[in-house]
Amino acid sequence: xxxxxxxxxxxxxxxxxxxxxxxxxxxxxxxxxxxxxxxxxxxxxxxxxxxxxxxxxxxxxxxxxxxxxxxxxxxxxxxxxxxxxxxxxxxxxxxxxxxxxxxxxxxxxxxxxxxxxxxxxxxxxxxxxxxxxxxxxxxxxxxxxxxxxxxxxxxxxxxxxxxxxxxxxxxxxxxxxxxxxxxxxxxxxxxxxxxxxxxxxxxxxxxxxxxxxxxxxxxxxxxxxxxxxxxxxxxxxxxxxxxxxxxxxxxxxxxxxxxxxxxxxxxxxxxxxxxxxxxxxxxxxxxxxxxxxxxxxxxxxxxxxxxxxxxxxxxxxxxxxxxxxxxxxxxxxxxxxxxxxxxxxxxxxxxxxxxxxxxxxxxxxxxxxxxxxxxxxxxxxxxxxxxxxxxxxx
Amino acid sequence: xxxxxxxxxxxxxxxxxxxxxxxxxxxxxxxxxxxxxxxxxxxxxxxxxxxxxxxxxxxxxxxxxxxxxxxxxxxxxxxxxxxxxxxxxxxxxxxxxxxxxxxxxxxxxxxxxxxxxxxxxxxxxxxxxxxxxxxxxxxxxxxxxxxxxxxxxxxxxxxxxxxxxxxxxxxxxxxxxxxxxxxxxxxxxxxxxxxxxxxxxxxxxxxxxxxxxxxxxxxxxxxxxxxxxxxxxxxxxxxxxxxxxxxxxxxxxxxxxxxxxxxxxxxxxxxxxxxxxxxxxxxxxxxxxxxxxxxxxxxxxxxxxxxxxxxxxxxxxxxxxxxxxxxxxxxxxxxxx
Numbered sequence: 001x002x003x004x005x006x007x008x009x010x011x012x013x014x015x016x017x018x019x020x021x022x023x024x025x026x027x028x029x030x031x032x033x034x035x036x037x038x039x040x041x042x043x044x045x046x047x048x049x050x051x052x053x054x055x056x057x058x059x060x061x062x063x064x065x066x067x068x069x070x071x072x073x074x075x076x077x078x079x080x081x082x083x084x085x086x087x088x089x090x091x092x093x094x095x096x097x098x099x100x101x102x103x104x105x106x107x108x109x110x111x112x113x114x115x116x117x118x119x120x121x122x123x124x125x126x127x128x129x130x131x132x133x134x135x136x137x138x139x140x141x142x143x144x145x146x147x148x149x150x151x152x153x154x155x156x157x158x159x160x161x162x163x164x165x166x167x168x169x170x171x172x173x174x175x176x177x178x179x180x181x182x183x184x185x186x187x188x189x190x191x192x193x194x195x196x197x198x199x200x201x202x203x204x205x206x207x208x209x210x211x212x213x214x215x216x217x218x219x220x221x222x223x224x225x226x227x228x229x230x231x232x233x234x235x236x237x238x239x240x241x242x243x244x245x246x247x248x249x250x251x252x253x254x255x256x257x258x259x260x261x262x263x264x265x266x267x268x269x270x271x272x273x274x275x276x277x278x279x280x281x282x283x284x285x286x287x288x289x290x291x292x293x294x295x296x297x298x299x300x301x302x303x304x305x306x307x308x309x310x311x312x313x314x315x316x317x318x319x320x321x322x323x324x325x326x327x328x329x330x331x332x333x334x335x336x337x338x339x340x341x342x343x344x345x346x347x348x349x350x351x352x353x354x355x356x357x358x359x360x361x362x363x364x365x366x367x368x369x370x371x372x373x374x375x376x377x378x379x380x381x382x383x384x385x386x387x388x389x390x391x392x393x394x
Numbered sequence: 395x396x397x398x399x400x401x402x403x404x405x406x407x408x409x410x411x412x413x414x415x416x417x418x419x420x421x422x423x424x425x426x427x428x429x430x431x432x433x434x435x436x437x438x439x440x441x442x443x444x445x446x447x448x449x450x451x452x453x454x455x456x457x458x459x460x461x462x463x464x465x466x467x468x469x470x471x472x473x474x475x476x477x478x479x480x481x482x483x484x485x486x487x488x489x490x491x492x493x494x495x496x497x498x499x500x501x502x503x504x505x506x507x508x509x510x511x512x513x514x515x516x517x518x519x520x521x522x523x524x525x526x527x528x529x530x531x532x533x534x535x536x537x538x539x540x541x542x543x544x545x546x547x548x549x550x551x552x553x554x555x556x557x558x559x560x561x562x563x564x565x566x567x568x569x570x571x572x573x574x575x576x577x578x579x580x581x582x583x584x585x586x587x588x589x590x591x592x593x594x595x596x597x598x599x600x601x602x603x604x605x606x607x608x609x610x611x612x613x614x615x616x617x618x619x620x621x622x623x624x625x626x627x628x629x630x631x632x633x634x635x636x637x638x639x640x641x642x643x644x645x646x647x648x649x650x651x652x653x654x655x656x657x658x659x660x661x662x663x664x665x666x667x668x669x670x671x672x673x674x675x676x677x678x679x680x681x682x683x684x685x686x687x688x689x690x691x692x693x694x695x696x697x698x699x700x701x702x703x704x705x706x707x708x709x710x711x712x713x714x715x716x717x718x719x720x721x722x723x724x725x726x727x728x729x730x731x
Binding site for chain 1: 401403404405406407408409410442444445446447448449451457458459461483486487488492493495496497499500503504507639642650651
């Protein structure tokens with residue numbers, strides 16, 4: 001499918017006479033978020049009460065209700081997003097997934113002990129059973145989790161609407177190739193560990209590309225133009241901060257190793273070590289905020305949807321302030337401030353995303369609305385913050 | 395005649411058309427806009443009102459949708475079940491009384507779940523598990539402990555014989571299908587201690603055997619046998635799983651807070667179990683005509699080895715020795731002499 005397949009030419013579709021400024025259509029327009037803490041607090045509390053009182057059976061309804069709130073409050077050019085889901089289908093899906101996953105755990109344990117007892121003398125069994133059941137469990141989980149992830153992405157996308165047009169993720173025919181791609185992605189994610197993180201920029205790029213280029217709005221696919229080199233550059237620029245974070249406790253450790261056996265030195269050195277650890281933590285947070293902001297900017301800049309361009313203006317300093325204040329307030333309020341945290345985080349993240357040209361919002365054609373099973377939804381809570389336009393939990 | 399203005403999206407393109415929606419007398423609704431003119435029976439239209447302040451949406455059966463700019467048409471849908479459920483939800487959400495009720499309901503059902511629901515569930519589940527399966531679980535747990543915390547015992551065979559003799563004194567009597575088995579282990583980390591694993595698998599450390607007198611050993615074994623009698627290890631397992639599920643009801647956020655909550659509740663469960671086991675310990679001493687002080691003295695000896703803690707009891711898995719002694723003495727008084 002050519003990138004512009006479902007997209008009408010910009011001028012023809014949008015003949016809006018009310019707009020006086022001739023350049024209005026070409027300007028960029030931000031996402032707006034009109035949710036308020038008061039409203040969400042009420043929804044959250046009523047949800048909580050009903051979920052606890054029904055031993056969890058209300059959970060799908062609660063989830064849909066709070067999601068619909070966030071979607072409807074997220075507006076682009078005055079129009080809100082829509083999340084069209086039947087909670088009853090979710091409940092069934094959650095049951096099947098819950099039972100399925102616990103069965104897999106038991107099954108892999110049993111299978112492993114059967115294999116081990118058939119081939120091994122008593123004494124050495126214990127270790128092999130543990131090893132085998134771990135491997136089997138991991139393999140099964142790898143296969144199943146990746147399938148569920150794909151289905152969950154597909155389901156949530158197909159249930160998100162804007163201007164009465166469905167979003168979508170892949171097609172029914174592509175399910176298998178999406179699954180294979182997800183299997184490779186998860187394997188790659190695991191491989192970043194033995195590579196000491198060297199593979200991480202490549203993985204981050206692949207992961208985002210996967211999330212974006214299979215997505216479509218109506219019949220129009222999203223495209224992603226960033227390259228692995230872009231992501232590598234990004235991570236290299238963040239490297240000094242990471243080195244600072246990892247190196248912060250080093251002087252104290254070195255001094256402790258040298259002078260730790262002298263009583264007089266010990267107390268101040270331990271204090272220095274604690275200081276170093278605190279600094280490491282702080283630099284670590286700064287590093288991750290910087291990376292988050294820079295990666296978001298790069299990602300949004302690299303997305304096209306028909307004639308639409310995107311622009312993200314998050315900054316590391318603001319993300320850092322947001323994160324630190326959120327944590328402090330959550331701790332001080334014993335978690336009761338959760339609705340406030342959710343609302344302000346969503347507002348910040350959404351309102352700093354610009355879309356241009358504003359006039360091109362009108363010209364999209366719908367594709368076939370898909371029926372995707374609700375089975376996988378809820379197995380994962382992929383970040384809802386971006387109202388389903390693009391999941392930002394890359 | 396009721397009428398609203400709004401924007402019509404046909405579901406085939408993203409284009410929005412300004413329209414007027416009019417309710418006509420004959421139970422039909424008309425839609426008019428530039429190049430648009432259609433009618434539909436009111437009964438076939440679906441009204442969707444997103445939570446919070448947001449524009450209501452009117453869904454046409456063919457997939458078209460009108461985003462209504464004003465609420466004029468809403469009374470037409472007032473008697474539909476969906477609207478009424480939403481009304482009830484919104485009443486709860488908007489009124490202080492509803493919110494207070496929701497808060498009270500959450501706290502009450504949470505307390506009920508933790509104090510009554512989970513213990514009942516755990517008792518039911520652990521009663522249904524056959525003893526041999528429980529024993530298997532205990533053996534697996536012991537095998538894992540052997541890899542980590544425990545080393546083989548260095549006690550001479552004579553001491554082992556003596557302990558086996560003590561164990562015979564507390565074995566459950568015939569109508570019960572349960573039995574106890576004793577494992578001696580050395581552990582630098584646990585020091586002087588004893589454990590009860592599921593299925594009556596008891597572990598006593600060398601440190602404890604060296605520290606305790608004959609009567610004191612009997613008391614400790616009886617305490618652990620009390621844990622097994624009430625199936626505490628299995629119950630704890632089930633209650634822990636239940637707690638994790640309950641914590642899951644609160645969604646993804648607040649991991650640290652939920653962890654703290656779970657620990658506090660688990661500690662409370664554990665303290666209750668200890669007191670139950672203590673009662674068995676002193677009752678056993680009474681049955682064999684030994685002084686109950688043997689139990690209190692070994693508690694003090696173990697605390698002396700470990701060092702007393704000044705933490706408040708809600709942070710601990712065991713009640714303070716004073717409380718244990720007082721409760722056990724009270725329990726003794728209620729026993730037949």
